[in-house]
Amino acid sequence: MKEKYRKFWWFTVLPFLIPFISDLKDEWICPKLKWIIIIGTIAIDFYFSFITLKKEEDAQKELFVQKAVRYAYSYAHELMEYKRDTLSHDLEFGKVDLKNNILPYDIHMRIIDICRQFKNAISSITQINSEYVTCTLIYRYSSYPGASDEDTLWRWAGGRDPLDKLDLNEFVKEPDTSYYHIINRMTNFVYIPRKDEICRSATKMYHLGNRDKMYNDKGSAFSIKIAFGNNTSPLVEGILTVSTYGKYFTEEMDLHDADNVFQRMLLDEIFPYYKKLLETEFGMLYLRHTYKEKTDKE
Numbered sequence: 223m224k225e226k227y228r229k230f231w232w233f234t235v236l237p238f239l240i241p242f243i244s245d246l247k248d249e250w251i252c253p254k255l256k257w258i259i260i261i262g263t264i265a266i267d268f269y270f271s272f273i274t275l276k277k278e279e280d281a282q283k284e285l286f287v288q289k290a291v292r293y294a295y296s297y298a299h300e301l302m303e304y305k306r307d308t309l310s311h312d313l314e315f316g317k318v319d320l321k322n323n324i325l326p327y328d329i330h331m332r333i334i335d336i337c338r339q340f341k342n343a344i345s346s347i348t349q350i351n352s353e354y355v356t357c358t359l360i361y362r363y364s365s366y367p368g369a370s371d372e373d374t375l376w377r378w379a380g381g382r383d384p385l386d387k388l389d390l391n392e393f394v395k396e397p398d399t400s401y402y403h404i405i406n407r408m409t410n411f412v413y414i415p416r417k418d419e420i421c422r423s424a425t426k427m428y429h430l431g432n433r434d435k436m437y438n439d440k441g442s443a444f445s446i447k448i449a450f451g452n453n454t455s456p457l458v459e460g461i462l463t464v465s466t467y468g469k470y471f472t473e474e475m476d477l478h479d480a481d482n483v484f485q486r487m488l489l490d491e492i493f494p495y496y497k498k499l500l501e502t503e504f505g506m507l508y509l510r511h512t513y514k515e516k517t518d519k520e
Contacts, residue, residue, distance in 0.1 A: 283477055290347045291491050297339040297346075298495040304335065324513045325506055330379065333359065333503050337380035337462070340496045344464050347492070348484075349474040354467045357381050360390065360401070361460035361504065363511060364451070373511075379460065398426035400445035404461055411446040411489065415481040416470055433467055442471040444488060448497060450504035458504040462496075 309326055312318050318326040341357035344350075358381035363373040376390050394401040400412035412427050414420045418439040420428060428443050445463040449456040472480035 279478060283483060286475070286477060287483075287487055287491060290487055293346045294343045294492040294495050297343045298499065301336060301339050301499060305332065323510075325510050329503060329507050329510060333500065333507075334380040336496055336499050336503065340462070340493075341381075341464065343492065343496075344471075348466070348469070348471050350466055350469045350471075354469060356465050356467075357462065358465075359460055359462045359500075360394075361458055361507075363458055363508065364456045393429075396429060399429045400427050400443065400463065401461055403427055404445060404447050412444070413481075413485045413488070414443040415472065415485075417441045417443060437468040440468055440470070441466040442469075444471075444485075446489075446493065446497075448500050448504065450501045450508065457508045460500065460504060462500070 305327070309318075312326060320326065337357045337359050341355050342352060344357070345352040345355045348355075359379040360376050361379045362376045363369060365374060376394055378390065393399065394405055396402055400414075403409055403412055414428050417428055417430065417434060418441075420426070430439055434441060443463065443465040445461055448460040448462060449458065451457045472484050475484065477483050
């Protein structure tokens with residue numbers, strides 16, 4: 223309530239008084255003093271109006287972040303509930319056979335579900351219809367004792383993209399891709415607010431595909447590295463990419479420096495929920511992979 227009274231004073235009462243001050247007769251008040259009062263009143267009004275508007279902007283940004291975090295948590299919570307319910311159902315109807323499968327669920331479908339829910343979270347936060355948002359994930363096993371050359375090849379885990387029929391392991395070697403920059407340790411993540419602008423720059427970090435061309439290269443993209451490992455080295459590495467088509471991430475966000483706000487929010491508030499889920503599944507993926515190799519040799 224106090225805030226409303228302050229706004230009423232600074233935005234209504236004070237500007238309303240200025241014309242009356244200027245109309246005061248010179249015999250009532252010295253002209254120089256009158257102008258000093260008018261200029262001082264305008265300056266004070268401007269200052270406190272700016273402070274009030276800045277507080278409103280900060281509050282709006284905080285509200286947006288809180289809303290986005292609720293979306294992220296909600297979709298992540300659905301994933302955990304679904305995994306619990308599926309396991310409970312499979313146990314009840316005798317569908318779990320650890321002799322044939324060391325994991326009581328389909329690990330690849332689990333990873334696909336995580337990617338799908340992350341895509342849904344981004345769609346809800348950015349207000350971009352989910353059909354214009356994609357989420358892809360590639361992974362590989364790192365070098366470990368007994369690993370073959372085939373183990374260390376990159377492969378699709380979720381949201382497979384045909385990539386113009388280009389081989390994935392050849393594609394990641396292209397310098398104009400986010401994969402190349404992340405794999406070669408130039409960065410741990412790539413954030414592209416506007417594909418049509420960044421791809422015209424000297425340093426290209428995103429490869430425009432056929433679907434991008436359908437939307438005149440308009441869109442945004444975000445890629446980030448994920449890894450599961452022990453205290454000495456990673457055992458499974460992955461790169462998750464979210465891409466939009468026809469709309470930018472921040473097109474519907476009425477925030478100052480929206481791209482920077484959204485990038486920091488992705489890294490600090492939204493993605494960590496899904497990062498931990500994916501890292502856990504990468505660990506299970508590695509466990510299943512090494513177990514199968516061991517049983518095959520036996």
